[in-house]
Amino acid sequence: MKLYRFLTGPDDSAFCHRVTDALxxxxxxxxxxxxxxxxxxxxxxxxxxxxxxxxxKDYHPDMKLGEQ
Incomplete structure (x- = not known):
């Protein structure tokens, strides 16, 4: 199964850390x-x-994508 997220936030180091964490x-x-x-x-x-x-895994709208 493929999962998709779109991370957003102010363009600052915290945003870069969120993307780095995901990677x-x-x-x-x-x-x-x-x-x-x-x-x-x-x-x-x-x-x-x-x-x-x-x-x-089977997709369900209640999934917490960031925890996958």
């Missing part, structure tokens, strides 16, 4: 990162799609 848990990058300016907060926001293939 070290077996998730793979999917496509280029996305950037957007949040005019309300004055921050750049970042997003990165990641995916992972797992065996022996």
């Amino acid at each position: 070290n848990k077996g998730w793979l990058l999917h496509g280029d990162p996305a950037y957007s300016f949040n005019a309300q907060t004055g921050q750049m926001m970042a997003g990165q799609a990641v995916f992972k293939e797992v065996e022996g």
